[in-house]
Amino acid sequence: MYPQLVQAALGKADLAQGDFRQVDLKLSNLAGAILHRANFADAILYTANLKEADLQGASLQGADLREVNFSLADLSAADLRRADLRSADLYTANLREADLREATLSQADLAEVDLTMANLSGADLRETRLTRATLYTSNLSLALLQNADLRHADLREADLYTANLQGANLERANLSRADLGECDLSRANLRFANLREVRLRESNLEQANCQDAILYKANLSRSCLRHTNLNRAKIQEAELHESDLSGASCTRSNLVGASLYCCNLSYANLCMANACMANLVRANLSHSILIGSNLISANLYRTNLQQADLSWADLREATLCEASFQGADLRGADLRWANLRDANFTDADLTHALFTATNLQEADLSPQQLSQIRQVSDVKTRSPTPAR
Secondary structure (H helix, E strand, C coil): CCEEECCCEECCCCCCCCCCCCCCCCEEECCCCCCCCCCCCCCECCECCCCEEEEEEECCCCCEEEEEEEECCCCCCECCCEEEEECCCCCCCCCCCCCCCCCCCCCEECCCECCCCCCCCCEEECCCCCCCCCCCCCCCCCCCCCCCCCCCEEEECCCCCCCCCCCEEECCEECCEEECCCCCCCCCCCCCCCCCCCCCCECCCCEEECCCCCCCCCCCCCCEECCCCCCCCCCCCCCCCECCCCCEECCCCCCCECCCCCEEECCCCCCCCCCCCCCCCCCCCCCCCCCCCCCCCCCCCCCECCEEEEECEEECEEECCCCEECCCCCCCCEECEEEEEEECCCCECCCCEEEEECEECCCCCCHHHHCCCCEEEEECCCCCCCCC
């Protein structure tokens, strides 16, 4: 039987270092109380009022804190391991360096909370409100964040390794240099999010919304981005090798210098995308839409472009040796100064395509296709790039 202090009136009381282990304090008023280094291990504080309370360094390990009012409270360096904080109000509370390992915070209000350097490893944060929360360098590895609201949250350099963020709202969140390796971000909202230099290796972003997101120098290698929205995303110099982007929408995205080695981009929409100098060696772009895309100086060695729509694409100076264009639409494409040695153009439409100074040695071109080409000269050997 727990000692009873139900509905106790202890507002603004000085109870520093007090021992409340296993005490029943539900419905109690502790607003503004001085409770630093107090011990509430396994205590019951259900629906208690701890607004503006000083709980610095307090132990609340395993405590029942459901629906507790912690707004404006100071919980810095507090021990909240395995505590039950479901539906608790922590609005603008200070949880810097707090230990929340395996705590239950589902549906809690942590809006604008300071969780800098806090340990939330394995915590349950499903459907939790974390808008504008500060989680700089916090540990969220193995955390459950399904459908959590993290809009505008500061997650710079946070550890989210193997966290579950399925359906989470991270719109305009700052995740620069965070570790999101092996995370589940399927159906997450990452619109306008800052993912600069993040580690997303082997993560799941299937059907995520990354429109207008910043992914500059991000590492997304071996990740799943099937049917992901990457429209207008800034993906310059990102690592995407061996990732699955089949069916992804990348219209007007910036892929300058990105590494897409052995990527699956089949049925992807890259209309008007800028992939200048991108590495697309051995990538699968079959059935993809590349209308008006910029592939200047891109490396597409042995790339599969079967049935792709490359109409009006800019492929000047691109490396396309042994590329497969079978059934591709290259109407109006600019292939000047490109290297197309051993390329396969079976059944490709080359109407009005530009091939000036292009290397077409050993390329598979029918006489009919040659007649479709508007300008053909120096097709046997590649000419030096003319002065611009």
